[in-house]
Amino acid sequence: MTDFAMTVGGAAVPGAGTFDVVDPATGEVFARAPDCGADRLDQAMAAARAAFPAWRRDERHRRDLLNEAARALEAAAGRLAPILTAEQGKPLKDARREIATAVTWLRYYAGLDVPREVSPDGSAEVIRRPLGVVAAITPWNFPIALAMWKIAPALRAGNTMVLKPSPYTPLTTLAMGEMLAPILPPGVLNVISGRDPLGALMTAHPAPRKISFTGSTATGKRVAAAAAEDLKRVTLELGGNDPAIILDDANPGQIADSLFWSAFANNGQICLAVKRVYAPERLYDDLVEALAVRARSVRVDAGTADGAQLGPINNRPQYERVAGLVGDALRHGAVAAAGGRPIDRPGYFYQPTVLSGATDGTRIVDEEQFGPALPVIAYRDLDQAVERANGTDYGLTASVWSPDLDRAARVAAELDCGQVSINAHGRGVRPDLPFGGHKRSGLGVENGLWGLYGHTDLQVLVGSQS
Ligand code: NAD
Numbered sequence: 001m002t003d004f005a006m007t008v009g010g011a012a013v014p015g016a017g018t019f020d021v022v023d024p025a026t027g028e029v030f031a032r033a034p035d036c037g038a039d040r041l042d043q044a045m046a047a048a049r050a051a052f053p054a055w056r057r058d059e060r061h062r063r064d065l066l067n068e069a070a071r072a073l074e075a076a077a078g079r080l081a082p083i084l085t086a087e088q089g090k091p092l093k094d095a096r097r098e099i100a101t102a103v104t105w106l107r108y109y110a111g112l113d114v115p116r117e118v119s120p121d122g123s124a125e126v127i128r129r130p131l132g133v134v135a136a137i138t139p140w141n142f143p144i145a146l147a148m149w150k151i152a153p154a155l156r157a158g159n160t161m162v163l164k165p166s167p168y169t170p171l172t173t174l175a176m177g178e179m180l181a182p183i184l185p186p187g188v189l190n191v192i193s194g195r196d197p198l199g200a201l202m203t204a205h206p207a208p209r210k211i212s213f214t215g216s217t218a219t220g221k222r223v224a225a226a227a228a229e230d231l232k233r234v235t236l237e238l239g240g241n242d243p244a245i246i247l248d249d250a251n252p253g254q255i256a257d258s259l260f261w262s263a264f265a266n267n268g269q270i271c272l273a274v275k276r277v278y279a280p281e282r283l284y285d286d287l288v289e290a291l292a293v294r295a296r297s298v299r300v301d302a303g304t305a306d307g308a309q310l311g312p313i314n315n316r317p318q319y320e321r322v323a324g325l326v327g328d329a330l331r332h333g334a335v336a337a338a339g340g341r342p343i344d345r346p347g348y349f350y351q352p353t354v355l356s357g358a359t360d361g362t363r364i365v366d367e368e369q370f371g372p373a374l375p376v377i378a379y380r381d382l383d384q385a386v387e388r389a390n391g392t393d394y395g396l397t398a399s400v401w402s403p404d405l406d407r408a409a410r411v412a413a414e415l416d417c418g419q420v421s422i423n424a425h426g427r428g429v430r431p432d433l434p435f436g437g438h439k440r441s442g443l444g445v446e447n448g449l450w451g452l453y454g455h456t457d458l459q460v461l462v463g464s465q466s
Helices: 038-057 059-088 092-111 143-157 171-180 196-204 217-228 252-268 281-297 316-331 382-390 405-412 448-453
Strands: 006-008 011-013 017-023 028-035 124-130 133-137 160-164 189-191 210-214 233-237 242-246 274-280 335-338 353-356 373-379 397-401 419-422 456-462
Touching: 006 038, 006 171, 017 059, 028 059, 028 171, 038 124, 038 133, 038 160, 038 189, 038 196, 059 092, 059 143, 059 171, 092 143, 133 143, 133 196, 143 160, 143 171, 143 210, 143 448, 160 196, 171 189, 196 210, 196 217, 210 217, 217 233, 242 252, 242 382, 252 274, 252 281, 252 373, 252 397, 274 281, 274 382, 281 335, 281 353, 281 373, 316 335, 316 353, 316 373, 373 382, 397 405, 405 419
Parallel strands: 133 160, 133 210, 160 189, 210 233, 242 274, 242 397, 274 373, 353 373, 397 419
Antiparallel strands: 006 011, 006 189, 017 028, 124 456, 335 353
């Protein structure tokens, strides 16, 4: 695969050079992506700026084109999914599901009615004005879905965009940009690719009025600092260390499936995946075993293989990080109830790993592992478990598991994060609900009306008789 182009001003354009893209199922380079130089970035920003005045004027047109984009993306899923699997590693059926998610988001924002806001006495209207050019930067775990969390609300609100995917997964986003080029007016959606420094060039560029960023907390801080220079608006969707708290009346056998997949879906490479489980001592052994049974039975294989449930970890640094965190936990007294090792084959395959005997203070409990390894931590006192769950700089999502919904809700109310699910995890990830992190998990929210408002500034229009 070598024929991927960037989309700038509606045209397919090359970069100043190319960079390699690795298939994580083999560890081999399988494609090259355009490496956008500074001049081309200027062109993309200029194209987005030029497209803005006309694009922001006609809301009906924007809604129609988002619907058309949804139809085109849906029709292209069969072509795009194998590219996504090749660069990201996820099983083909998950790649198709991710593209279907993006279609859902486009349709949601095309159909969303934005209420008119008028002061109670009718004398003033509060108008949500689009900002102008939005620079969007995405990570490698869900390149298409997370790009669409930005594209759909930003464009619907009347902004134009320059979008940069992760250098690990640039291809599907580039292909989507080319596919949407005949539908959207030139310059409305520009897709460029390059290595990490291109992201820094985007955040420092004078054209964007907003940076919409999804990625790690470390990079998010750099983005915020760069944006502060000229007061660009920012939305930051960052990392998490999401706890699941199991109450002592839960049934391990009943919750194990849902809990397992809440941690291991997409190979644990989900910002809101369950990253640590707090289990009461009474249920501890049964829960660890129920999770371990599932971990041992999962089919890990190349995303293209029939029946693969999990693919490889996306990239070598992440693979080494997961291996390092598991190794560290094992050296500090944790036991691998399942997994605990890389899988002996080319590519970045790692055994789904359930760790018992892990404690707070171990790196895999305290840090975001973002991979297929889950520590289960025993607790005696529920208040302490809640305190430990909150005892992190992250605050993305959490879950509480118990048949007693009132009791679970009381525990949920104590958790400092952007979303808490009961007897599930991440159930509130929907186009119509706000998604965002507390503390160092982010700033602002995406999705719903709130996500659209995040791409606007307020303007008060006050009328009076002359
Ligand atoms: P990352 O921060 O390394 O990279 C994210 C993006 O930022 C990439 O496109 C990268 O090229 C770009 N980038 C790198 N340096 C930059 C800079 N100085 N300025 C601007 N852009 C720069 O993150 P990653 O490893 O790709 O993704 C994994 C992380 O993303 C995890 O921490 C995960 O929790 C987080 N994440 C969060 C959410 C959420 O919604 N909260 C969703 C998915 C992933």
